[in-house]
Amino acid sequence: MNDSNPALIDFEQGLRHCDQQMHTYHAVLQAFCEQYADSVLFDHSAPDQAIIHELHSLKGLSATIGAQPLSTAAATLFHNWTTLDKSKRTNHLVDLQVHINAVIKQVNHYLTQNC
Numbered sequence: 001m002n003d004s005n006p007a008l009i010d011f012e013q014g015l016r017h018c019d020q021q022m023h024t025y026h027a028v029l030q031a032f033c034e035q036y037a038d039s040v041l042f043d044h045s046a047p048d049q050a051i052i053h054e055l056h057s058l059k060g061l062s063a064t065i066g067a068q069p070l071s072t073a074a075a076t077l078f079h080n081w082t083t084l085d086k087s088k089r090t091n092h093l094v095d096l097q098v099h100i101n102a103v104i105k106q107v108n109h110y111l112t113q114n115c
Contacts, residue, residue, distance in 0.1 A: 014066030
């Protein structure tokens with residue numbers, strides 16, 4: 001994922017989700033970064049239900065901030081989780097973490113430029 005790729009996040013869409021309230025949107029973006037930055041999101045040894053819950057949360061929060069590709073990736077993994085073997089689950093979680101990190105990088109750049 002290239003952090004300069006505008007397809008990672010649509011900031012205008014995210015702002016619309018916050019009723020064009022820039023202060024609210026910035027707070028949501030900051031909360032997203034705080035929740036997902038500087039940590040491995042998924043504990044691969046966690047129970048399936050915990051991971052499924054986290055995927056569902058990520059799906060919704062990503063859509064809210066305008067990161068539709070990340071939301072779609074989380075939704076796909078959420079829906080397919082029980083059909084994947086352990087190796088594929090791990091690979092998908094690693095890919096998802098890379099995607100999250102790229103979105104966070106782009107969000108941080110946006111916040112730096114717009115605050």
